[in-house]
Amino acid sequence: MTIPLDIPLKIGALIFPNMDQCDFTGPFEALARVPNSSFFTIWKEIEPVRDLAGMKLLPDTTIDEAPQLDVLLVPGGYGQEALMHDEAVLSFIRRQAAGARYVYSVCTGALLCGAAGLLQGKRATTHWTAMDVLPLYGAIPSDERVVIDGQFISAGGVTSGIDGSLIVVSLLRGETVAQELQLYMAYDPKPPFQAGSPATAPAPIFEAVMERARTITEQRLATGRAYQASKANA
Amino acid sequence: MTIPLDIPLKIGALIFPNMDQCDFTGPFEALARVPNSSFFTIWKEIEPVRDLAGMKLLPDTTIDEAPQLDVLLVPGGYGQEALMHDEAVLSFIRRQAAGARYVYSVCTGALLCGAAGLLQGKRATTHWTAMDVLPLYGAIPSDERVVIDGQFISAGGVTSGIDGSLIVVSLLRGETVAQELQLYMAYDPKPPFQAGSPATAPAPIFEAVMERARTITEQRLATGRAYQASKANA
Numbered sequence: 450m451t452i453p454l455d456i457p458l459k460i461g462a463l464i465f466p467n468m469d470q471c472d473f474t475g476p477f478e479a480l481a482r483v484p485n486s487s488f489f490t491i492w493k494e495i496e497p498v499r500d501l502a503g504m505k506l507l508p509d510t511t512i513d514e515a516p517q518l519d520v521l522l523v524p525g526g527y528g529q530e531a532l533m534h535d536e537a538v539l540s541f542i543r544r545q546a547a548g549a550r551y552v553y554s555v556c557t558g559a560l561l562c563g564a565a566g567l568l569q570g571k572r573a574t575t576h577w578t579a580m581d582v583l584p585l586y587g588a589i590p591s592d593e594r595v596v597i598d599g600q601f602i603s604a605g606g607v608t609s610g611i612d613g614s615l616i617v618v619s620l621l622r623g624e625t626v627a628q629e630l631q632l633y634m635a636y637d638p639k640p641p642f643q644a645g646s647p648a649t650a651p652a653p654i655f656e657a658v659m660e661r662a663r664t665i666t667e668q669r670l671a672t673g674r675a676y677q678a679s680k681a682n683a
Numbered sequence: 684m685t686i687p688l689d690i691p692l693k694i695g696a697l698i699f700p701n702m703d704q705c706d707f708t709g710p711f712e713a714l715a716r717v718p719n720s721s722f723f724t725i726w727k728e729i730e731p732v733r734d735l736a737g738m739k740l741l742p743d744t745t746i747d748e749a750p751q752l753d754v755l756l757v758p759g760g761y762g763q764e765a766l767m768h769d770e771a772v773l774s775f776i777r778r779q780a781a782g783a784r785y786v787y788s789v790c791t792g793a794l795l796c797g798a799a800g801l802l803q804g805k806r807a808t809t810h811w812t813a814m815d816v817l818p819l820y821g822a823i824p825s826d827e828r829v830v831i832d833g834q835f836i837s838a839g840g841v842t843s844g845i846d847g848s849l850i851v852v853s854l855l856r857g858e859t860v861a862q863e864l865q866l867y868m869a870y871d872p873k874p875p876f877q878a879g880s881p882a883t884a885p886a887p888i889f890e891a892v893m894e895r896a897r898t899i900t901e902q903r904l905a906t907g908r909a910y911q912a913s914k915a916n917a
Contacts, residue, residue: 471868474704475709477736478705482736502716504740606867607870627875629892637874637880646871661863
Protein backbone atom coordinates (compact mmCIF):
# COMPACT_ATOMS: atom_id res chain seq x y z
CA MET A 450 0.00 0.00 0.00
CA THR A 451 1.63 3.21 -1.12
CA ILE A 452 0.92 6.56 0.49
CA PRO A 453 -1.62 8.83 -1.24
CA LEU A 454 0.15 11.56 -3.19
CA ASP A 455 -1.63 14.35 -1.32
CA ILE A 456 0.07 13.31 1.92
CA PRO A 457 3.43 15.11 2.06
CA LEU A 458 6.46 13.11 3.14
CA LYS A 459 9.55 14.08 5.10
CA ILE A 460 12.66 12.12 4.18
CA GLY A 461 16.03 12.63 5.81
CA ALA A 462 19.54 11.28 6.07
CA LEU A 463 22.02 11.27 8.91
CA ILE A 464 25.46 12.29 7.68
CA PHE A 465 28.65 12.13 9.76
CA PRO A 466 32.45 12.48 9.60
CA ASN A 467 34.26 9.67 7.77
CA MET A 468 31.03 8.27 6.39
CA ASP A 469 31.12 6.79 2.92
CA GLN A 470 29.49 9.58 0.91
CA CYS A 471 28.07 7.22 -1.71
CA ASP A 472 25.92 5.44 0.92
CA PHE A 473 24.10 8.77 1.19
CA THR A 474 24.47 10.41 -2.23
CA GLY A 475 23.40 7.30 -4.18
CA PRO A 476 20.02 7.00 -2.42
CA PHE A 477 19.62 10.82 -2.30
CA GLU A 478 19.30 10.89 -6.08
CA ALA A 479 15.95 9.06 -5.99
CA LEU A 480 14.77 9.87 -2.45
CA ALA A 481 15.11 13.65 -2.86
CA ARG A 482 12.86 13.45 -5.96
CA VAL A 483 9.90 11.65 -4.36
CA PRO A 484 6.81 13.65 -5.39
CA ASN A 485 5.37 15.85 -2.62
CA SER A 486 8.26 15.37 -0.23
CA SER A 487 10.96 17.36 1.54
CA PHE A 488 14.49 16.12 2.13
CA PHE A 489 16.65 16.90 5.20
CA THR A 490 20.37 16.26 5.52
CA ILE A 491 21.15 15.97 9.22
CA TRP A 492 24.17 16.12 11.51
CA LYS A 493 24.91 17.36 15.03
CA GLU A 494 25.98 20.81 13.84
CA ILE A 495 25.47 22.74 10.64
CA GLU A 496 29.11 22.46 9.67
CA PRO A 497 30.79 20.74 6.74
CA VAL A 498 31.03 16.98 7.14
CA ARG A 499 34.07 15.40 5.53
CA ASP A 500 33.58 11.90 4.15
CA LEU A 501 36.18 9.10 4.26
CA ALA A 502 37.70 10.16 0.95
CA GLY A 503 37.49 13.90 1.57
CA MET A 504 34.20 15.01 0.02
CA LYS A 505 32.67 17.90 1.99
CA LEU A 506 28.91 17.88 2.53
CA LEU A 507 26.88 20.53 4.32
CA PRO A 508 23.90 19.46 6.46
CA ASP A 509 20.52 21.28 6.35
CA THR A 510 19.60 20.80 9.99
CA THR A 511 20.64 19.14 13.24
CA ILE A 512 19.61 15.98 15.07
CA ASP A 513 17.98 18.21 17.70
CA GLU A 514 16.01 20.30 15.22
CA ALA A 515 15.10 17.78 12.53
CA PRO A 516 11.37 17.12 12.26
CA GLN A 517 9.89 13.64 12.65
CA LEU A 518 10.72 11.90 9.38
CA ASP A 519 8.70 9.42 7.37
CA VAL A 520 11.95 7.82 6.17
CA LEU A 521 15.31 7.95 7.93
CA LEU A 522 18.32 6.99 5.80
CA VAL A 523 21.33 5.80 7.83
CA PRO A 524 24.50 5.51 5.73
CA GLY A 525 27.71 3.78 6.80
CA GLY A 526 31.44 3.93 6.24
CA TYR A 527 34.37 3.65 8.64
CA GLY A 528 33.12 6.71 10.61
CA GLN A 529 30.10 4.72 11.79
CA GLU A 530 32.38 3.03 14.33
CA ALA A 531 33.03 6.32 16.18
CA LEU A 532 29.28 6.75 16.76
CA MET A 533 28.50 3.32 18.21
CA HIS A 534 28.47 4.68 21.77
CA ASP A 535 27.31 8.21 20.89
CA GLU A 536 24.06 8.50 22.83
CA ALA A 537 23.01 11.71 21.03
CA VAL A 538 23.16 9.94 17.68
CA LEU A 539 21.73 6.62 18.88
CA SER A 540 18.79 8.27 20.62
CA PHE A 541 18.12 10.35 17.47
CA ILE A 542 17.92 7.11 15.46
CA ARG A 543 15.70 5.48 18.10
CA ARG A 544 13.39 8.52 18.38
CA GLN A 545 13.04 8.85 14.61
CA ALA A 546 12.49 5.10 14.20
CA ALA A 547 9.63 5.21 16.71
CA GLY A 548 7.68 7.60 14.47
CA ALA A 549 8.98 6.82 10.97
CA ARG A 550 7.34 4.68 8.34
CA TYR A 551 10.72 3.25 7.33
CA VAL A 552 14.29 3.21 8.58
CA TYR A 553 16.61 2.54 5.64
CA SER A 554 20.22 1.59 6.33
CA VAL A 555 22.91 1.40 3.66
CA CYS A 556 26.21 -0.43 4.12
CA THR A 557 27.44 -0.36 7.74
CA GLY A 558 24.69 2.09 8.62
CA ALA A 559 23.00 -1.15 9.68
CA LEU A 560 25.48 -1.43 12.58
CA LEU A 561 24.45 2.02 13.84
CA CYS A 562 20.85 0.83 13.75
CA GLY A 563 21.98 -2.26 15.62
CA ALA A 564 23.65 -0.18 18.33
CA ALA A 565 20.42 1.81 18.59
CA GLY A 566 18.63 -1.48 19.31
CA LEU A 567 16.60 -1.63 16.09
CA LEU A 568 17.87 -4.94 14.72
CA GLN A 569 16.70 -7.41 17.37
CA GLY A 570 15.12 -10.33 15.48
CA LYS A 571 15.22 -8.47 12.16
CA ARG A 572 16.48 -9.80 8.84
CA ALA A 573 19.11 -7.35 7.61
CA THR A 574 22.14 -6.87 5.39
CA THR A 575 25.26 -4.70 5.43
CA HIS A 576 28.62 -4.39 3.64
CA TRP A 577 29.90 -7.91 2.97
CA THR A 578 33.00 -7.32 5.14
CA ALA A 579 30.73 -6.67 8.15
CA MET A 580 28.15 -9.43 7.69
CA ASP A 581 29.39 -11.39 10.74
CA VAL A 582 28.80 -8.37 12.95
CA LEU A 583 25.02 -8.33 12.41
CA PRO A 584 24.15 -11.32 14.66
CA LEU A 585 25.88 -9.58 17.60
CA TYR A 586 23.03 -7.05 17.41
CA GLY A 587 20.39 -9.78 17.25
CA ALA A 588 19.90 -9.51 13.48
CA ILE A 589 19.49 -12.37 11.04
CA PRO A 590 22.03 -11.66 8.27
CA SER A 591 20.99 -12.01 4.65
CA ASP A 592 23.16 -11.78 1.56
CA GLU A 593 20.33 -10.34 -0.53
CA ARG A 594 21.23 -6.93 -1.97
CA VAL A 595 18.23 -5.26 -0.33
CA VAL A 596 16.29 -6.70 2.62
CA ILE A 597 12.84 -5.57 3.77
CA ASP A 598 11.74 -6.62 7.24
CA GLY A 599 8.68 -4.65 8.22
CA GLN A 600 9.66 -1.07 8.95
CA PHE A 601 13.38 -1.81 8.57
CA ILE A 602 14.95 -1.85 5.12
CA SER A 603 18.65 -2.45 4.61
CA ALA A 604 20.92 -2.44 1.59
CA GLY A 605 24.36 -4.05 1.33
CA GLY A 606 27.62 -2.26 0.56
CA VAL A 607 27.84 1.27 -0.85
CA THR A 608 26.27 1.17 -4.36
CA SER A 609 23.51 -1.23 -3.27
CA GLY A 610 21.95 1.85 -1.71
CA ILE A 611 20.84 2.90 -5.21
CA ASP A 612 18.91 -0.34 -5.73
CA GLY A 613 17.36 -0.03 -2.28
CA SER A 614 16.38 3.60 -2.79
CA LEU A 615 14.27 2.70 -5.82
CA ILE A 616 12.54 0.04 -3.72
CA VAL A 617 11.88 2.59 -0.95
CA VAL A 618 10.43 4.99 -3.55
CA SER A 619 8.16 2.24 -4.86
CA LEU A 620 6.91 1.50 -1.34
CA LEU A 621 6.20 5.20 -0.75
CA ARG A 622 4.74 6.34 -4.07
CA GLY A 623 4.38 3.24 -6.24
CA GLU A 624 6.29 1.53 -9.01
CA THR A 625 5.48 4.04 -11.73
CA VAL A 626 7.24 6.82 -9.81
CA ALA A 627 10.19 4.54 -9.06
CA GLN A 628 10.51 3.55 -12.70
CA GLU A 629 10.37 7.16 -13.86
CA LEU A 630 13.22 7.97 -11.48
CA GLN A 631 15.18 4.94 -12.66
CA LEU A 632 14.87 6.14 -16.26
CA TYR A 633 15.80 9.73 -15.33
CA MET A 634 18.87 8.32 -13.53
CA ALA A 635 19.66 6.14 -16.56
CA TYR A 636 20.06 3.28 -14.10
CA ASP A 637 20.80 0.52 -16.57
CA PRO A 638 24.15 -0.47 -15.06
CA LYS A 639 26.89 -2.16 -17.05
CA PRO A 640 29.77 -2.84 -14.64
CA PRO A 641 32.96 -3.08 -16.70
CA PHE A 642 34.29 -6.00 -14.62
CA GLN A 643 32.89 -9.04 -12.81
CA ALA A 644 34.20 -8.12 -9.40
CA GLY A 645 31.29 -6.53 -7.55
CA SER A 646 30.66 -9.21 -4.94
CA PRO A 647 32.73 -11.76 -3.00
CA ALA A 648 31.04 -14.46 -5.12
CA THR A 649 32.08 -12.98 -8.46
CA ALA A 650 35.42 -11.29 -7.71
CA PRO A 651 38.63 -13.18 -8.52
CA ALA A 652 40.16 -14.65 -5.35
CA PRO A 653 43.21 -12.29 -5.20
CA ILE A 654 40.89 -9.27 -5.52
CA PHE A 655 38.70 -10.59 -2.71
CA GLU A 656 41.69 -11.25 -0.47
CA ALA A 657 43.19 -7.79 -1.06
CA VAL A 658 39.97 -5.95 -0.21
CA MET A 659 39.29 -8.19 2.79
CA GLU A 660 42.83 -7.61 4.07
CA ARG A 661 42.50 -3.83 3.68
CA ALA A 662 39.33 -3.91 5.81
CA ARG A 663 40.81 -6.16 8.50
CA THR A 664 41.42 -3.51 11.18
CA ILE A 665 38.01 -1.86 10.88
CA THR A 666 36.31 -5.28 10.69
CA GLU A 667 38.01 -6.39 13.91
CA GLN A 668 36.95 -3.14 15.62
CA ARG A 669 33.37 -3.64 14.47
CA LEU A 670 33.34 -7.21 15.77
CA ALA A 671 34.78 -6.13 19.13
CA THR A 672 32.18 -3.38 19.47
CA GLY A 673 29.43 -5.85 18.59
CA ARG A 674 30.68 -8.43 21.12
CA ALA A 675 30.75 -5.76 23.85
CA TYR A 676 27.16 -4.81 22.94
CA GLN A 677 26.08 -8.44 23.09
CA ALA A 678 27.78 -8.94 26.46
CA SER A 679 26.16 -5.80 27.90
CA LYS A 680 22.73 -7.07 26.84
CA ALA A 681 23.38 -10.52 28.31
CA ASN A 682 24.29 -8.91 31.64
CA ALA A 683 21.36 -6.48 31.64
CA MET B 684 49.32 1.51 -20.90
CA THR B 685 48.63 2.41 -17.31
CA ILE B 686 50.64 4.99 -15.39
CA PRO B 687 53.40 3.68 -13.08
CA LEU B 688 52.25 3.74 -9.49
CA ASP B 689 55.13 5.95 -8.37
CA ILE B 690 53.84 8.80 -10.54
CA PRO B 691 51.33 10.73 -8.44
CA LEU B 692 48.08 11.76 -10.11
CA LYS B 693 45.87 14.81 -9.68
CA ILE B 694 42.19 14.18 -10.30
CA GLY B 695 39.53 16.85 -10.04
CA ALA B 696 35.87 17.60 -10.66
CA LEU B 697 34.11 20.80 -11.61
CA ILE B 698 30.99 21.28 -9.48
CA PHE B 699 28.37 23.99 -10.05
CA PRO B 700 24.93 25.18 -8.95
CA ASN B 701 22.01 23.00 -10.10
CA MET B 702 24.31 20.23 -11.21
CA ASP B 703 23.11 16.69 -10.73
CA GLN B 704 25.13 15.65 -7.68
CA CYS B 705 25.20 11.97 -8.65
CA ASP B 706 27.13 12.77 -11.86
CA PHE B 707 29.92 13.83 -9.51
CA THR B 708 29.46 11.75 -6.36
CA GLY B 709 29.11 8.43 -8.24
CA PRO B 710 32.50 8.74 -10.00
CA PHE B 711 34.09 10.33 -6.89
CA GLU B 712 33.70 7.04 -5.02
CA ALA B 713 36.26 5.30 -7.25
CA LEU B 714 38.27 8.28 -8.54
CA ALA B 715 39.07 9.63 -5.07
CA ARG B 716 40.51 6.21 -4.13
CA VAL B 717 43.00 5.87 -6.99
CA PRO B 718 46.31 4.86 -5.36
CA ASN B 719 48.88 7.68 -5.14
CA SER B 720 46.47 10.43 -6.20
CA SER B 721 44.92 13.64 -4.86
CA PHE B 722 41.36 14.73 -5.56
CA PHE B 723 40.18 18.34 -6.00
CA THR B 724 36.57 19.51 -6.01
CA ILE B 725 36.47 22.78 -7.93
CA TRP B 726 34.12 25.74 -8.39
CA LYS B 727 34.49 29.51 -8.91
CA GLU B 728 34.36 30.29 -5.21
CA ILE B 729 34.85 28.24 -2.08
CA GLU B 730 31.19 28.44 -1.16
CA PRO B 731 28.54 25.75 -0.84
CA VAL B 732 27.19 24.57 -4.19
CA ARG B 733 23.56 23.47 -4.16
CA ASP B 734 22.66 20.69 -6.55
CA LEU B 735 19.37 20.42 -8.48
CA ALA B 736 17.68 18.53 -5.65
CA GLY B 737 19.17 20.58 -2.82
CA MET B 738 22.29 18.71 -1.74
CA LYS B 739 24.99 21.10 -0.55
CA LEU B 740 28.59 20.37 -1.54
CA LEU B 741 31.66 22.37 -0.57
CA PRO B 742 34.50 22.79 -3.10
CA ASP B 743 38.18 22.41 -2.13
CA THR B 744 39.57 24.99 -4.50
CA THR B 745 38.70 27.37 -7.33
CA ILE B 746 38.98 27.27 -11.10
CA ASP B 747 41.70 29.92 -10.82
CA GLU B 748 43.73 28.08 -8.20
CA ALA B 749 43.28 24.44 -9.18
CA PRO B 750 46.49 22.75 -10.31
CA GLN B 751 46.84 21.15 -13.73
CA LEU B 752 44.91 17.90 -13.43
CA ASP B 753 45.61 14.50 -14.91
CA VAL B 754 41.87 13.82 -15.06
CA LEU B 755 39.12 16.44 -15.19
CA LEU B 756 35.62 15.17 -14.39
CA VAL B 757 32.82 17.32 -15.83
CA PRO B 758 29.38 16.43 -14.44
CA GLY B 759 26.05 17.61 -15.85
CA GLY B 760 22.53 18.38 -14.72
CA TYR B 761 20.16 21.23 -15.60
CA GLY B 762 22.65 23.80 -14.23
CA GLN B 763 25.06 22.99 -17.06
CA GLU B 764 22.89 25.15 -19.32
CA ALA B 765 23.67 28.31 -17.32
CA LEU B 766 27.41 27.82 -17.96
CA MET B 767 27.31 27.33 -21.72
CA HIS B 768 28.42 30.94 -22.33
CA ASP B 769 30.46 31.31 -19.14
CA GLU B 770 33.94 32.06 -20.46
CA ALA B 771 35.61 31.57 -17.04
CA VAL B 772 34.27 28.02 -16.87
CA LEU B 773 34.78 27.17 -20.54
CA SER B 774 38.36 28.44 -20.55
CA PHE B 775 39.03 26.45 -17.36
CA ILE B 776 37.84 23.28 -19.14
CA ARG B 777 39.88 24.15 -22.26
CA ARG B 778 43.02 24.94 -20.26
CA GLN B 779 42.77 21.76 -18.18
CA ALA B 780 42.01 19.65 -21.26
CA ALA B 781 45.18 20.92 -22.93
CA GLY B 782 47.33 19.41 -20.16
CA ALA B 783 45.21 16.52 -18.85
CA ARG B 784 45.57 12.86 -19.67
CA TYR B 785 41.79 12.48 -19.74
CA VAL B 786 38.69 14.65 -19.72
CA TYR B 787 35.76 12.60 -18.41
CA SER B 788 32.24 13.93 -18.87
CA VAL B 789 29.18 12.42 -17.22
CA CYS B 790 25.61 13.07 -18.36
CA THR B 791 25.17 16.56 -19.87
CA GLY B 792 28.66 17.49 -18.73
CA ALA B 793 29.41 16.47 -22.34
CA LEU B 794 27.57 19.59 -23.54
CA LEU B 795 29.84 21.81 -21.43
CA CYS B 796 32.81 20.09 -23.06
CA GLY B 797 31.12 20.72 -26.41
CA ALA B 798 30.73 24.42 -25.67
CA ALA B 799 34.42 24.47 -24.72
CA GLY B 800 35.19 23.12 -28.19
CA LEU B 801 36.42 19.69 -27.12
CA LEU B 802 33.94 17.51 -29.01
CA GLN B 803 34.73 18.34 -32.64
CA GLY B 804 34.92 15.00 -34.45
CA LYS B 805 34.79 13.01 -31.22
CA ARG B 806 32.57 10.03 -30.47
CA ALA B 807 30.67 10.85 -27.29
CA THR B 808 27.59 10.13 -25.22
CA THR B 809 25.38 12.07 -22.81
CA HIS B 810 22.04 11.74 -21.03
CA TRP B 811 19.60 10.09 -23.45
CA THR B 812 17.32 13.16 -23.45
CA ALA B 813 20.20 15.28 -24.80
CA MET B 814 21.63 12.89 -27.39
CA ASP B 815 20.42 15.04 -30.33
CA VAL B 816 22.36 18.01 -28.97
CA LEU B 817 25.77 16.36 -29.39
CA PRO B 818 26.07 16.73 -33.20
CA LEU B 819 25.55 20.50 -32.85
CA TYR B 820 28.98 20.52 -31.15
CA GLY B 821 30.53 18.40 -33.87
CA ALA B 822 30.37 15.16 -31.89
CA ILE B 823 29.37 11.75 -33.19
CA PRO B 824 26.73 10.50 -30.73
CA SER B 825 26.89 6.95 -29.44
CA ASP B 826 24.37 5.12 -27.30
CA GLU B 827 27.07 3.07 -25.57
CA ARG B 828 27.04 3.58 -21.80
CA VAL B 829 30.67 4.73 -21.76
CA VAL B 830 32.56 6.00 -24.81
CA ILE B 831 36.34 6.38 -25.07
CA ASP B 832 37.69 8.52 -27.90
CA GLY B 833 41.34 9.23 -27.28
CA GLN B 834 41.70 11.68 -24.43
CA PHE B 835 37.94 12.23 -24.17
CA ILE B 836 35.83 9.77 -22.17
CA SER B 837 32.10 10.26 -21.75
CA ALA B 838 29.41 8.41 -19.81
CA GLY B 839 25.66 8.59 -20.41
CA GLY B 840 23.05 9.72 -17.89
CA VAL B 841 23.70 10.10 -14.16
CA THR B 842 24.47 6.59 -12.80
CA SER B 843 26.48 5.60 -15.89
CA GLY B 844 29.19 7.76 -14.35
CA ILE B 845 29.90 4.89 -11.94
CA ASP B 846 30.58 2.45 -14.79
CA GLY B 847 32.76 5.03 -16.52
CA SER B 848 34.72 5.83 -13.38
CA LEU B 849 35.84 2.21 -13.04
CA ILE B 850 37.00 2.31 -16.65
CA VAL B 851 38.94 5.53 -15.98
CA VAL B 852 40.57 3.90 -12.94
CA SER B 853 41.56 0.88 -15.06
CA LEU B 854 43.14 3.19 -17.66
CA LEU B 855 45.08 5.02 -14.95
CA ARG B 856 46.16 2.24 -12.61
CA GLY B 857 45.12 -1.04 -14.22
CA GLU B 858 42.28 -3.52 -13.95
CA THR B 859 43.33 -5.01 -10.62
CA VAL B 860 42.93 -1.64 -8.89
CA ALA B 861 39.59 -1.04 -10.64
CA GLN B 862 38.30 -4.46 -9.62
CA GLU B 863 39.36 -3.95 -6.00
CA LEU B 864 37.42 -0.68 -5.95
CA GLN B 865 34.42 -2.35 -7.56
CA LEU B 866 34.40 -4.98 -4.82
CA TYR B 867 34.85 -2.38 -2.07
CA MET B 868 31.89 -0.48 -3.57
CA ALA B 869 29.89 -3.74 -3.79
CA TYR B 870 29.09 -2.73 -7.35
CA ASP B 871 27.05 -5.77 -8.31
CA PRO B 872 23.92 -3.85 -9.29
CA LYS B 873 20.45 -5.38 -9.22
CA PRO B 874 18.02 -2.72 -10.46
CA PRO B 875 14.60 -3.56 -9.04
CA PHE B 876 12.80 -2.61 -12.29
CA GLN B 877 13.50 -2.82 -16.02
CA ALA B 878 13.21 0.88 -16.68
CA GLY B 879 16.75 2.20 -16.80
CA SER B 880 17.00 3.08 -20.49
CA PRO B 881 14.64 4.28 -23.22
CA ALA B 882 14.94 0.81 -24.78
CA THR B 883 13.81 -1.07 -21.66
CA ALA B 884 11.38 1.34 -19.98
CA PRO B 885 7.65 0.87 -20.58
CA ALA B 886 6.35 3.42 -23.11
CA PRO B 887 4.30 5.50 -20.61
CA ILE B 888 7.36 5.80 -18.32
CA PHE B 889 9.50 6.92 -21.25
CA GLU B 890 6.93 9.49 -22.35
CA ALA B 891 6.50 10.91 -18.85
CA VAL B 892 10.25 11.41 -18.30
CA MET B 893 10.74 12.78 -21.83
CA GLU B 894 7.87 15.24 -21.31
CA ARG B 895 9.30 16.40 -17.97
CA ALA B 896 12.62 17.18 -19.68
CA ARG B 897 11.03 18.95 -22.64
CA THR B 898 11.82 22.55 -21.60
CA ILE B 899 15.46 21.92 -20.71
CA THR B 900 15.92 19.78 -23.82
CA GLU B 901 14.60 22.57 -26.04
CA GLN B 902 16.93 25.05 -24.33
CA ARG B 903 19.88 22.73 -24.85
CA LEU B 904 19.02 22.31 -28.53
CA ALA B 905 18.66 26.08 -29.01
CA THR B 906 22.02 26.71 -27.33
CA GLY B 907 23.62 24.06 -29.52
CA ARG B 908 22.12 25.50 -32.71
CA ALA B 909 23.40 28.95 -31.79
CA TYR B 910 26.88 27.48 -31.22
CA GLN B 911 26.78 25.71 -34.56
CA ALA B 912 25.65 28.88 -36.33
CA SER B 913 28.41 30.94 -34.69
CA LYS B 914 31.02 28.42 -35.88
CA ALA B 915 29.59 28.39 -39.42
CA ASN B 916 29.88 32.19 -39.53
CA ALA B 917 33.33 32.28 -38.00
